[in-house]
Amino acid sequence: MPGYDPSRLLSVSRHFHIYGELLHAEPCKVGHINETYTATYDQGGVPVRYIHQRINHEVFKDPGGLMDNLQRVTAHLRSKMAERGVRDMTRRALTLIPAQDGRSYYRSPDGEYWRTFVFIERVRTFESVESAEQAYEAGKAFGEFQHLLVDLPGGRLHDTIPHFHNTRKRFESLQKAVREDRVNRASAAKVEVEWVLAHENLCDTILRAMTSKRIPERITHNDTKFNNVMLDVATGKAMCVVDLDTVMPGCALYDFGDMVRTTTSPTLEDELDLSKVQMRMPMFKALCRGYLEAATFLNKHERALIAFAGKLITFTIGLRFLTDFLNGDTYFRVHRPNHNLDRARTQFRLVESIERQEDAMQKFADGL
Ligand code: GN1
Numbered sequence: 001m002p003g004y005d006p007s008r009l010l011s012v013s014r015h016f017h018i019y020g021e022l023l024h025a026e027p028c029k030v031g032h033i034n035e036t037y038t039a040t041y042d043q044g045g046v047p048v049r050y051i052h053q054r055i056n057h058e059v060f061k062d063p064g065g066l067m068d069n070l071q072r073v074t075a076h077l078r079s080k081m082a083e084r085g086v087r088d089m090t091r092r093a094l095t096l097i098p099a100q101d102g103r104s105y106y107r108s109p110d111g112e113y114w115r116t117f118v119f120i121e122r123v124r125t126f127e128s129v130e131s132a133e134q135a136y137e138a139g140k141a142f143g144e145f146q147h148l149l150v151d152l153p154g155g156r157l158h159d160t161i162p163h164f165h166n167t168r169k170r171f172e173s174l175q176k177a178v179r180e181d182r183v184n185r186a187s188a189a190k191v192e193v194e195w196v197l198a199h200e201n202l203c204d205t206i207l208r209a210m211t212s213k214r215i216p217e218r219i220t221h222n223d224t225k226f227n228n229v230m231l232d233v234a235t236g237k238a239m240c241v242v243d244l245d246t247v248m249p250g251c252a253l254y255d256f257g258d259m260v261r262t263t264t265s266p267t268l269e270d271e272l273d274l275s276k277v278q279m280r281m282p283m284f285k286a287l288c289r290g291y292l293e294a295a296t297f298l299n300k301h302e303r304a305l306i307a308f309a310g311k312l313i314t315f316t317i318g319l320r321f322l323t324d325f326l327n328g329d330t331y332f333r334v335h336r337p338n339h340n341l342d343r344a345r346t347q348f349r350l351v352e353s354i355e356r357q358e359d360a361m362q363k364f365a366d367g368l
């Protein structure tokens with residue numbers, strides 16, 4: 001992330017419909033892709049916070065399309081909540097602040113895309129799950145999110161990153177990275193690359209089921225990490241799902257899979273002590289209960305691959321970390337040498353743990 005430049009942020013902030021004076025701002029370090037700031041304004045003598053965010057347009061090649069999705073999705077969530085008489089709406093769905101010209105984003109003269117959200121107060125996120133209740137809340141929040149979007153009006157959403165969770169394509173990118181070995185790291189990752197090649201059979205199960213339409217395309221979040229759910233500080237209940245850049249047409253199971261990846265192990269995704277990495281059944285049960293209670297629209301083919309999805313997405317994200325390591329860390333922000341390799345190792349260890357428990361996981365889901 002480039003260094004924080006207060007004058008740049010001040011000039012960006014002036015392009016949004018915010019009353020009052022910018023008091024101060026702080027960069028937010030979570031997230032591997034975008035650049036995010038929390039900014040405090042004085043409004044009538046009260047400090048009010050907003051989020052300013054620069055969209056990484058290397059990763060998101062069509063920021064206009066992405067913002068179009070975001071606007072449609074957040075407006076729909078709001079209207080569904082209004083129908084149900086939900087209060088506290090600006091804490092339950094992201095609220096975009098329009099730019100001065102009425103658009104949902106501001107494009108700066110240097111070609112950067114910026115957007116602004118209402119800051120949600122009295123919530124917090126966690127990098128790893130601390131209790132089964134939290135896993136339940138995460139499952140329920142993403143299940144409800146998918147459910148609310150089942151009847152999104154208008155045409156198909158833009159694919160903000162085409163083929164995002166396509167494991168076959170991700171597998172091919174890894175093979176290419178190994179062949180090219182641009183930064184001479186293939187020898188350092190030999191064991192991991194061999195491990196991946198030995199697991200090639202995971203790639204096509206869901207893709208085939210989607211081609212044959214047994215599994216339908218749905219509107220999905222696609223980045224259902226546990227730290228993308230905001231929990232109310234007072235009650236611990238899920239309030240809001242954030243990070244909507246990858247909301248697009250996808251497979252519901254991929255969302256569930258990424259929840260398994262990020263809620264069932266006690267470790268962070270870059271844990272170095274692999275002996276600590278494990279899929280914990282009580283967390284899976286709570287997560288699965290929460291998700292299936294809300295995602296009542298799933299068909300039997302989707303439900304039959306619930307446990308497999310956890311394994312598949314953990315494998316896929318691991319593949320992506322490993323590919324980025326081999327390509328010289330050009331995609332995921334890294335904070336130490338070998339960071340992407342460490343992340344990949346952690347994912348693969350978790351895949352093995354899921355593999356050992358997969359039958360029991362699926363049996364539990366089948367019984368719900
Ligand atoms: C990226 O930036 P962040 O942390 O929200 C990535 C996800 C990965 C995740 C791994 C657009 O998400 O797909 O699962 O890192 N987002 C994109 O931590 O590639």
Ligand code: MG
Nearest residue numbers: 031033223243
């Ligand atoms: Mg994200």
